[in-house]
Amino acid sequence: MTGRRLPRSVGRSDPDLFSVGAFGSESPGSPRLEPPGSPEYPGESARSAVAVSVLTQTARDVIEGAFIPLWVRGEISDFKSHRNGHWYFCLRDSTAQIRCVVWKRDQRGIPAPPDDGMQVAAFGRLTVYAARGEMQYTVTRLEAEGDGLRRKALEITRARLEADGLLAPDRKRPLPRFPRVIAVVTSPDGAALHDIVSVVRRRGADVRLVIVPAAVQGQTAPEELCFALDQVDRWGGADVVIVGRGGGAREDLWAFNDERVARAVAACRVPTISAVGHETDTSICDLVADLRAATPTAAAEAATPSHAELCAELRKHSVRIAGAMRGGLRTRSDALRHLGRHLAGAANHHVMQRRGALQSAAARLHALSPVATLARGYSVARSTAGATLSSADAFRPGMPFELVVRDGTVQARVRTPGGEVA
Amino acid sequence: MIDATGFEHRLGRLEEIARALEADGVDLAQALALFEEGIEQLRAAADELSRAETHVQRLVERSDGTFEVIDPRE
Numbered sequence: 001m002t003g004r005r006l007p008r009s010v011g012r013s014d015p016d017l018f019s020v021g022a023f024g025s026e027s028p029g030s031p032r033l034e035p036p037g038s039p040e041y042p043g044e045s046a047r048s049a050v051a052v053s054v055l056t057q058t059a060r061d062v063i064e065g066a067f068i069p070l071w072v073r074g075e076i077s078d079f080k081s082h083r084n085g086h087w088y089f090c091l092r093d094s095t096a097q098i099r100c101v102v103w104k105r106d107q108r109g110i111p112a113p114p115d116d117g118m119q120v121a122a123f124g125r126l127t128v129y130a131a132r133g134e135m136q137y138t139v140t141r142l143e144a145e146g147d148g149l150r151r152k153a154l155e156i157t158r159a160r161l162e163a164d165g166l167l168a169p170d171r172k173r174p175l176p177r178f179p180r181v182i183a184v185v186t187s188p189d190g191a192a193l194h195d196i197v198s199v200v201r202r203r204g205a206d207v208r209l210v211i212v213p214a215a216v217q218g219q220t221a222p223e224e225l226c227f228a229l230d231q232v233d234r235w236g237g238a239d240v241v242i243v244g245r246g247g248g249a250r251e252d253l254w255a256f257n258d259e260r261v262a263r264a265v266a267a268c269r270v271p272t273i274s275a276v277g278h279e280t281d282t283s284i285c286d287l288v289a290d291l292r293a294a295t296p297t298a299a300a301e302a303a304t305p306s307h308a309e310l311c312a313e314l315r316k317h318s319v320r321i322a323g324a325m326r327g328g329l330r331t332r333s334d335a336l337r338h339l340g341r342h343l344a345g346a347a348n349h350h351v352m353q354r355r356g357a358l359q360s361a362a363a364r365l366h367a368l369s370p371v372a373t374l375a376r377g378y379s380v381a382r383s384t385a386g387a388t389l390s391s392a393d394a395f396r397p398g399m400p401f402e403l404v405v406r407d408g409t410v411q412a413r414v415r416t417p418g419g420e421v422a
Numbered sequence: 423m424i425d426a427t428g429f430e431h432r433l434g435r436l437e438e439i440a441r442a443l444e445a446d447g448v449d450l451a452q453a454l455a456l457f458e459e460g461i462e463q464l465r466a467a468a469d470e471l472s473r474a475e476t477h478v479q480r481l482v483e484r485s486d487g488t489f490e491v492i493d494p495r496e
Contacts, residue, residue: 172461176427200476204472204476206473206474207477208476208479208491209478210479210481210491211478212481213480216494234482234489237491258451273464307474311468313433317440318464320440320444321443321461324443325457327444328453
């Protein structure tokens with residue numbers, strides 16, 4: 001397309017006067033630059049000089065119409081982030097430079113503001129700032145060599161989260177050992193969800209997996225992830241939440257480096273497991289989550305105890321309790337045996353002691369026994385009641401009594417009063 | 423579905439029982455009662471494990487801000 005606009009103020013009416021063939025094709029039937037026999041065109045002489053604004057505005061029309069948007073490479077210098085939110089810098093190489101601007105609205109797609117000295121490729125359009133008669137490159141996308149902008153963005157985000165204490169190790173909450181409900185914030189069609197479901201099923205875990213769908217890549221991913229995490233938080237029905245996605249290109253994982261997503265993870269009152277991409281990918285979300293799992297599969301394993309593990313644990317308890325019981329019984333039976341032996345010894349000793357005492361008592365008893373005296377020819381008089389009659393006063397006339405002699409008793413009676421024996 | 427808190431509670435109780443049985447000074451009647459309870463807890467826990475099942479559902483927020491967990495259309 002060619003620049004054709006000529007402000008009315010120029011005073012000449014032909015709108016195609018400034019068409020410049022060198023900058024592009026002309027519309028069919030448009031008049032030539034210098035129609036034969038035409039009158040003087042604006043600026044041809046001092047008399048018809050054009051205003052500066054006409055020049056710069058026409059230049060703008062011509063230049064802006066001549067270039068399609070391009071990627072341009074060079075080095076950043078004089079970067080400034082203006083109060084009004086727009087970024088200004090120069091892009092240069094060894095022999096040339098051009099002023100660049102990134103309007104505030106276009107900054108969303110750029111991970112971080114560039115630094116002076118960065119080698120970048122900038123995608124944009126060549127524009128003319130007519131008011132100053134300057135060319136500038138209006139940049140909408142920017143990529144730094146070695147992924148420098150993304151690295152810088154990560155550093156900035158990390159530093160901000162760190163300053164707010166969100167990366168502190170003591171913020172990490174323990175995961176519940178036996179979650180009943182596991183929320184999964186991910187794409188409902190993604191590989192991550194498939195992996196998580198099959199791992200949890202394989203482990204025979206007794207849980208409900210509740211999917212909370214969110215886009216995990218693309219422009220809307222950060223908002224959708226934040227929204228889904230917020231839903232999990234407001235719902236309050238989950239014991240743990242896995243947030244993540246399967247592997248992909250670095251740009252595809254970028255939503256998980258978004259500061260908003262990281263803050264949503266940190267704000268979630270449900271313990272979080274972050275599982276983004278493959279083992280080698282570490283995202284900002286990983287740093288904030290209560291647990292970083294290398295992959296969605298690892299996240300599912302971390303979230304759920306396996307059937308086999310639980311069986312082994314029960315077995316362990318069973319062995320321990322049975323062992324303790326057996327041990328307790330053995331200790332008791334040993335003690336009992338020991339006690340028995342002790343008791344038998346003590347009883348034996350006691351019996352021997354008593355036996356000796358008995359023998360000496362028997363000897364003494366024998367010594368005092370009247371049987372021996374009787375054997376020698378003495379006798380004993382006893383009343384019928386059995387009382388020994390050892391004095392004459394005990395005898396009354398006619399009283400029956402008995403005499404105990406060596407080999408028996410003899411019935412007797414007192415004949416006369418006084419001391420005479422009948 | 424297992425009452426997971428129940429299962430967790432059982433494991434905790436089994437731990438207590440084992441510890442009590444291993445301690446000195448527990449009397450025999452008490453030890454036997456603990457042992458019996460331990461066996462019962464183990465049996466119940468194993469039972470629960472054998473009934474385990476995984477459900478996959480989806481969270482849906484209603485317009486009034488309340489939530490519903492539904493089975494996905496498969």
